[in-house]
Amino acid sequence: MQALSLGALDWLVIASYFLIVLGLGFYLKRYTTSQDDYFLAGRRNSAWVAGLAFLSANLGALELLGMTGNTFKYGMYVAHFYWIGAIPAMLFLGIYMMPFYYSSRIKSIPGYLKLRFDEKTRVLNGLAFAFMTLLVSGINLYAMALVLRTFVGWDWTVSIWISAVTVAVYVGMSGLMSAIFTEIIQFFLIWFGLFLVSILGIVEIGSVHEILQRVPESFATLWSTSGDPSKNGMMITWAGIVLGLGFVLSFGYWTTDFLVVQRAFSAKDLRSARMTPILASFFKMALPFLVILAGLIALALSHTPGSGFALLQEGGQVNYDSALPLLIARYYPSGLIGLGVTALLAGFMAGQAGNISAFNTVWTYDIYKSVINKNASDAHLLWMGRAATVAGVIISVGTAYWAKSFPSIMDYMQAIFSWVNAPLFATMLLGMFVAWITPNGAFWGLLAGMSSSFLMFLAVKFHWVDNGVITLSTSASDMAANFWRAWWAWSICFVSTIVISLFTAKKPEAELVGLVKSMTPKADESQVPLMRKPQTWAVISIVVLVALNVYFW
């Protein structure tokens, strides 16, 4: 494929995006005067602002390209990532977990671990999160440079440095506030920049029904072929989807990953914080109409003789990530191409800004202030946050070059989440809902969960054990292996934490008030109108989720 040809107006669209985000950084700097402003965006955001940022922090271009490509590869099963693999966890966060997070006035997830358990559990999770965040941030940069080089013909090094410096400037100046602002702008740019692909695809093919008719039957259903892994594109059973993705990976990511939860911490009050993931759940459910639909359109076109549509081939391998850029090249004239490229750029940069703003908070509070300088002043911590932003961006650039030397590094993304987030969810769940879980139980359980997940990954990678031992199936995709490894890591952490807690010293009950459900007085909500209650909106969200799953069964 020839690189997309950009005209003067395309360049103007791209340049206007850079000017707007840099201008935002400068504008917001004057309102960023304290550590709360820098790390928590002043805690003054409405549920709508926090909710859109909560969703957008997860909506990187890597996900857009990857999920469109995965739909081409696995079919409609990829929608599970947006529905059962996200919505129940987001609602659980809003209804059950957010009151403990928000009311304890913590600045980060490791901060909760310090209050509920002890310092060593906080530092262990802080270090793991910082490592994971910088790795993901670097991979994000690497992926962006790869896409821009392949499809727009831009130089690798120039792409990496321009976006890295832009992110360092606007996050460095105003921290989480500018990260949230740009994430919301990115949300609108993604919809306006990419949804037209789906619209024009439907117009060309005729209807959504016709699109589904043209793809293989096993690619056009959600659950009806999940009884037998050999009959669906993802080669997975319903049990793997429900336990691995729907429970462990999903809850591990959406309820404990500070990258997304930090956005809810920026809400102005507890109700807004609880509504943050609930509102986001409605937008999350809409995303398959952008991402999955585009993937199915690409698949349908490739099955249509004479359409002239085929994915790129590299070294005999199909490049699934080329699906979305090829559709942009097919449908977008000058002007719109600039908008499409800007949407991808905005996604990449907002994804990196999200990682960097989460990293600078965890580094400053959970590693620097906790271990290195316990008496740091407010002004010093603000300075440290800015220094951590610049350092984080530089390390990410290094990670991006490191990722470049590993051709299959993208495969490690889900694996990294299963090392860090899956066991952490077991620790959080037990910590919030079981009062007798002890600090030592949490620490050693978390360590056991993280190391076992890493060992399982190595064991399969180097063929010490067969993949089937972990996936309980003779045929399983890499994606299925990630789901199952996450499930085992969660289980090992869960059981180890319980067993060790039975034999180690508990925390005094007085220290658990506001941190554990049974130790916290229930808030009186009898005077709150029905439509103001987060629970009401959570029920509506569940109803929509069930309806979508039944419709596409």
Added chain:
Amino acid sequence: MKSIWFFVGITLSVMGALVVVAGVIDVVSPPLRQTMLGSLHPALWWGILMVCAGMIFLVREKKQ
């Protein structure tokens, strides 16, 4: 401090206007390489939609 919706309005209006200009140029002087469904002039009407959306955000902000 101006709210985020003001900046969303500015972004959509500016980018939409640029896309409209590209769409008008497409109509006046059709490109040599025609995209699939290019005859529908998607840049023109999509750009107009973006400008309208941007203006809604700006007007709403001005009222508040």
